Amino acid sequence: MRIKEHPILEFKRTRLVPFTFNGKTLYGYEGEPIIAALHDNGIRVLRASLKLNRPRGLFCAIGHCASCFMVVNGKPNTRVCIEPLREGDIVETQHGKGEFK
Amino acid sequence: MIEKTELLVIGGGPAGLTAALHAGRYGTKTVIVDDAIRPGGQLIKQTHKFFGSRMEYAGTRGFQIAKLLLKELEKLNNVKIYDQTTATGYYEDGVLTCLKGERYFKIKPERVIVATGAFEKTIPFVGNDLPGVYGAGAVQTIMNLYGVVPAKRVLMVGAGNIGLIISYQLLQTGVEVAAIVEGMDKIGGYQVHASKVRRMGIPILTKHTIVEAVGEREVEGAIISKIDENWHPIPGTEKKLDVDTICLAVGLSPTIDILRQAGAKIAYIPELGGDVAIRDEFMETTAKGIYVAGDAAGVEEASSAIIEGAIAGISAAKSLGKSIPDFEKQIAKLREELNNLRAGPFGEKIKLGLKKLKELNQQSK
Numbered sequence: 001m002r003i004k005e006h007p008i009l010e011f012k013r014t015r016l017v018p019f020t021f022n023g024k025t026l027y028g029y030e031g032e033p034i035i036a037a038l039h040d041n042g043i044r045v046l047r048a049s050l051k052l053n054r055p056r057g058l059f060c061a062i063g064h065c066a067s068c069f070m071v072v073n074g075k076p077n078t079r080v081c082i083e084p085l086r087e088g089d090i091v092e093t094q095h096g097k098g099e100f101k
Numbered sequence: 102m103i104e105k106t107e108l109l110v111i112g113g114g115p116a117g118l119t120a121a122l123h124a125g126r127y128g129t130k131t132v133i134v135d136d137a138i139r140p141g142g143q144l145i146k147q148t149h150k151f152f153g154s155r156m157e158y159a160g161t162r163g164f165q166i167a168k169l170l171l172k173e174l175e176k177l178n179n180v181k182i183y184d185q186t187t188a189t190g191y192y193e194d195g196v197l198t199c200l201k202g203e204r205y206f207k208i209k210p211e212r213v214i215v216a217t218g219a220f221e222k223t224i225p226f227v228g229n230d231l232p233g234v235y236g237a238g239a240v241q242t243i244m245n246l247y248g249v250v251p252a253k254r255v256l257m258v259g260a261g262n263i264g265l266i267i268s269y270q271l272l273q274t275g276v277e278v279a280a281i282v283e284g285m286d287k288i289g290g291y292q293v294h295a296s297k298v299r300r301m302g303i304p305i306l307t308k309h310t311i312v313e314a315v316g317e318r319e320v321e322g323a324i325i326s327k328i329d330e331n332w333h334p335i336p337g338t339e340k341k342l343d344v345d346t347i348c349l350a351v352g353l354s355p356t357i358d359i360l361r362q363a364g365a366k367i368a369y370i371p372e373l374g375g376d377v378a379i380r381d382e383f384m385e386t387t388a389k390g391i392y393v394a395g396d397a398a399g400v401e402e403a404s405s406a407i408i409e410g411a412i413a414g415i416s417a418a419k420s421l422g423k424s425i426p427d428f429e430k431q432i433a434k435l436r437e438e439l440n441n442l443r444a445g446p447f448g449e450k451i452k453l454g455l456k457k458l459k460e461l462n463q464q465s466k
């Protein structure tokens with residue numbers, strides 16, 4: 001869900017563009033980090049951990065902690081907290097270390 | 102091809118931007134790399150008016166300070182900013198590698214200022230790896246930078262300034278805050294921030310901690326408990342809170358990977374946030390020509406980050422042979438400002454940490 005009104009901030013929104021998450025079409029604003037569009041759509045589980053297959057989500061949001069690694073356009077280990085969203089991006093849950101597709 | 106520059110500044114937060122500004126003013130050819138979506142560091146998501154007594158920007162909102170610094174930098178055409186660019190490594194021959202999207206490139210600078218900021222700490226509790234457990238700064242980023250409602254109902258862990266400020270900002274966005282738990286017997290942050298939060302009806306529970314994040318795939322609740330003087334949970338005092346998000350505001354640690362790679366001597370100084378690089382009073386580390394400033398040098402505030410950035414910037418310019426007629430005077434004035442900032446009760450811890458650092462630096466000579 002987006003913030004509609006804020007007492008101090010004004011959010012300049014860009015163009016709404018489609019992308020897919022595990023095959024399902026969703027929308028987000030072009031150029032915002034992929035994580036923003038995912039959170040807007042209520043998606044918080046991003047990957048499965050290496051050994052125990054535990055769900056993982058966002059932790060630091062500044063590209064430092066590796067918790068948000070996903071497969072984007074076939075590329076694993078993409079930090080979706082700082083990866084800008086582009087029209088038609090294919091975003092997928094990452095399992096373990098991930099593989100190039 | 103290897104890009105050559107006189108100065109490379111890693112990190113475009115208040116420390117890095119000010120460092121580039123001060124070096125750039127004396128004609129230093131400077132490159133700033135910053136890996137965030139937009140430069141400005143922590144400042145770009147801060148909506149509150151900043152404290153910091155004598156500093157010129159006190160009373161200005163964080164995101165506006167970032168704008169002011171960037172505008173000043175635009176006037177210098179010997180300073181370039183590469184945004185969305187990560188400095189990934191430092192090599193023996195003084196070459197740094199950088200990554201911007203798919204593009205990988207090398208820079209060989211004569212001096213480096215590391216102003217990479219800090220990262221959030223975590224604490225152990227059952228389920229602390231579940232989606233929905235965030236560093237508090239992450240929730241603030243989602244909310245204030247990207248305009249997304251980050252949660253429905255939050256448990257905040259930690260009543261320092263960050264925990265208090267972000268709780269208040271969550272309320273401004275319409276998110277409920279169930280409680281703030283704090284392990285110590287008193288609130289760590291400033292009274293003004295604590296009062297604001299209390300007035301909005303959020304309970305601040307001191308001598309309490311989180312013991313479990315409840316949920317299968319995501320956070321669906323949190324169990325908190327009272328703790329005794331050894332920080333052990335007291336059986337029978339557990340309480341379940343109905344929350345979908347847990348924010349950890351339990352302190353920050355300096356980001357020093359590049360400094361480690363460069364071979365700078367590192368020491369553990371808890372008062373400064375953990376492992377920090379040993380450095381002299383000009384902010385130069387034991388790795389020659391490599392400086393550090395801001396939270397990366399020791400976790401403190403934006404106001405001190407700005408002053409440290411200035412010291413590092415003019416010192417680096419001076420060592421490059423730039424003519425700075427009033428160098429000593431400038432440095433003395435900046436040091437005095439730092440001392441003023443650290444004069445209050447909140448500066449005690451920092452001063453203790455810096456004392457340890459100074460001793461280590463003398464020993465390392």
Ligand SMILES: Cc1cc2nc3c(=O)[nH]c(=O)nc-3n(C[C@H](O)[C@H](O)[C@H](O)COP(=O)(O)OP(=O)(O)OC[C@H]3O[C@@H](n4cnc5c(N)ncnc54)[C@H](O)[C@@H]3O)c2cc1C
Pocket residue numbers: 062111112113114115116117134135136137140141142143144147149150151152153186187188189216217218219238241262263266267356394395396397401402403404405406
């Ligand atoms: C909620 C909150 C409230 C605060 N309130 C106040 C306040 O009222 N007053 C005050 O004085 N201070 C306040 N602070 C603290 C202040 O924001 C920080 O101390 C300050 O931003 C530190 O500045 P910095 O430049 O050292 O680091 P940062 O602002 O963290 O900037 C570091 C930058 O470096 C980038 N970076 C890191 N590694 C790399 C790399 N390898 N390659 C490229 N780029 C990299 C990061 O993306 C970031 O943009 C607050 C902080 C928070 C979280």
